[in-house]
Amino acid sequence: MTPTEADSATTAEADSVARVALVVARFYPDLADEITAAAEARVDARDATVVERVPVPGAYDAPLVADRLARRDDVDAVAVLGVVVTGDTDHDQVVTHATARLLGRVALDRDTPVGFGVLGPDMSGAEAHDRVEKAASAVDAAIDTHAALRSVTSP
Numbered sequence: 001m002t003p004t005e006a007d008s009a010t011t012a013e014a015d016s017v018a019r020v021a022l023v024v025a026r027f028y029p030d031l032a033d034e035i036t037a038a039a040e041a042r043v044d045a046r047d048a049t050v051v052e053r054v055p056v057p058g059a060y061d062a063p064l065v066a067d068r069l070a071r072r073d074d075v076d077a078v079a080v081l082g083v084v085v086t087g088d089t090d091h092d093q094v095v096t097h098a099t100a101r102l103l104g105r106v107a108l109d110r111d112t113p114v115g116f117g118v119l120g121p122d123m124s125g126a127e128a129h130d131r132v133e134k135a136a137s138a139v140d141a142a143i144d145t146h147a148a149l150r151s152v153t154s155p
């Protein structure tokens, strides 16, 4: 292989590595740590790379940060991770539905995949613990959507 061929092969390889940003709602810190570890394992399994990890206080605070990250040229996809647990009121419904809706807007406005890895509503902490892998699968969804976009975008 000539140096020029080697360079273009390296560039093509770099181009195919999805660059993922993680936004982590830390409202329940232990669960957030579990989900982050699982999400980073998914990134590794996909031969992708984490370009940024940004903690936010709660799920509802994630869309603004996801939007800022989705504007960046070095971010191919964003995954938002967190847990919304049921309390005494319907606060969990309000937070989860608003977060989901706003994150959908980020994806469309920024033309960037935003994986939804927020567990809840109608969920206890124990149930969330059992669903850590489901939250982490938002990474796969974001990477797969990035690949889908590449396949349908005109050169």
Ligand SMILES: Nc1c(NC[C@H](O)[C@H](O)[C@H](O)CO)[nH]c(=O)[nH]c1=O
Pocket (backbone or CB within 6 Å): 025, 026, 027, 028, 057, 058, 059, 060, 061, 082, 083, 084, 085, 086, 091, 092, 095
């Ligand atoms: N109850 C939960 C929240 N609530 C907090 C909001 O997400 C937000 O931080 C607050 O309203 C200030 O903007 N967040 C979670 O992630 N999980 C919950 O169970």
Ligand SMILES: CC(=O)[C@@H](O)COP(=O)(O)O
Pocket (backbone or CB within 6 Å): 084, 085, 086, 087, 088, 089, 090, 091, 092
């Ligand atoms: C339990 C929580 O973290 C949150 O969903 C809010 O709880 P509450 O409905 O009791 O205000």
